Amino acid sequence: MYDTATLLQIVFWGLYAGCIYILLATGLNLIFGL
Amino acid sequence: MKIVNFAHGEFLMIGAYITATIFLLTGFNPYVIILLSMLALVGIGAVVERLCFRPILGTSKLNEIFLSIGLIYIFTNGAAMIWGDEWQSIKSPYAGITVPIGSLNVPLDYIIIIITTAAILCGLYVFLRKTKTGREMRATSQNRKGAMLVGINVERMDILSFGIGCALAAAAGTLWVVSGQVFNPYMGSIPAVKAFAIIILGGLGSIPGAIIGGLIYGIAENGAAYFLGGVWKDAISFIILIVVLVIRPTGLFGEESE
Numbered sequence: 001m002y003d004t005a006t007l008l009q010i011v012f013w014g015l016y017a018g019c020i021y022i023l024l025a026t027g028l029n030l031i032f033g034l
Numbered sequence: 035m036k037i038v039n040f041a042h043g044e045f046l047m048i049g050a051y052i053t054a055t056i057f058l059l060t061g062f063n064p065y066v067i068i069l070l071s072m073l074a075l076v077g078i079g080a081v082v083e084r085l086c087f088r089p090i091l092g093t094s095k096l097n098e099i100f101l102s103i104g105l106i107y108i109f110t111n112g113a114a115m116i117w118g119d120e121w122q123s124i125k126s127p128y129a130g131i132t133v134p135i136g137s138l139n140v141p142l143d144y145i146i147i148i149i150t151t152a153a154i155l156c157g158l159y160v161f162l163r164k165t166k167t168g169r170e171m172r173a174t175s176q177n178r179k180g181a182m183l184v185g186i187n188v189e190r191m192d193i194l195s196f197g198i199g200c201a202l203a204a205a206a207g208t209l210w211v212v213s214g215q216v217f218n219p220y221m222g223s224i225p226a227v228k229a230f231a232i233i234i235l236g237g238l239g240s241i242p243g244a245i246i247g248g249l250i251y252g253i254a255e256n257g258a259a260y261f262l263g264g265v266w267k268d269a270i271s272f273i274i275l276i277v278v279l280v281i282r283p284t285g286l287f288g289e290e291s292e
Contacts, residue, residue: 020209020225024203027199027201027202029233032039
C-alpha cells in the first residue's frame with residue numbers, strides 16, 4: 001500500500017502542475033468565448 | 035469570438051522567454067516580472083487578433099485552424115532566431131527552500147505558484163463580473179449582435195479578450211520557468227493540446243470547468259506517472275477526456291447548445 005505522505009505529495013505536485021494548465025485553459029476559454 | 039487558436043501554447047512560450055530574458059538581464063524577482071510578461075503579451079495578442087484573426091472572423095473554422103497552425107511556425111521559428119533553440123532553464127531566487135506541511139517538504143516556489151494562480155483567477159473574476167468592461171466582454175461573447183445593438187464596441191472587446199487570454203498564457207509560461215522546468219521554442223504544443231483537452235473536459239466557455247479540469251489533469255498526470263510510470267503521464271489526460279465525453283458529451287460544466 002502507499003502511505004499518506006506519498007498520496008499528499010501527488011496531490012500537491014498535481015495542484016502545482018494544474019495551476020499552469022488552469023491559466024492556459026482559462027486564457028484559451030477567453031479567446032474561444034465565455 | 036469563438037476563435038480556435040492552436041497557437042495558444044506559443045504565447046506561453048513567448049511569456050516564458052520574456053520572463054527569463056528580463057530575469058537574466060535585470061535579476062528582478064520573476065514573480066514581479068510576471069506582470070511585465072503579461073502586459074507584453076496583451077500587446078502581442080492584440081496585434082495578432084487585429085492583423086490575423088480579425089480579417090477571417092466569421093469565415094470557415096478551417097481558416098482559423100490553418101492560420102493558427104501557421105502562427106505556431108512563425109512564433110517558434112522567430113523565438114529560435116532570437117533566443118536559440120536549445121533547452122534553457124532559470125533558477126528561482128527561492129529554489130531549494132522548502133516549507134514543511136505535515137510530513138511533506140513542499141518547495142516554496144510551488145506554494146507561491148498556487149497563490150499567484152489563485153490571485154490571478156480572483157482578479158479575472160472581479161474584472162469579468164464587477165467591471166463595466168468585463169460585463170461588456172461577456173455580453174459580446176454571449177450575444178454579439180445584441181451587444182452591438184446596445185452600443186458595445188465589439189471589436190474592442192475582441193481585442194481585449196484575445197489580449198487577456200494571451201496574458202494568462204504568459205502568466206502560465208512565467209510560472210513554468212520559475213518552477214525550474216526547462217523550456218525551448220518548441221515547448222508550447224503539448225501544453226496547448228492539453229489546454230484544449232481541459233476546456234473540452236470542463237465544458238467549452240466555462241471558467242469553473244477550466245479550473246476543475248486543470249486540477250484533475252495536474253493530479254491525474256502526477257498520479258499516473260507515479261503509479262503507472264512516466265509513459266502514462268500524457269496519455270492519462272486523454273483517457274480521462276474520452277471517458278468524460280462518453281458519459282457527458284458537453285463536458286463537466288458545459289451546457290447543451292440549441
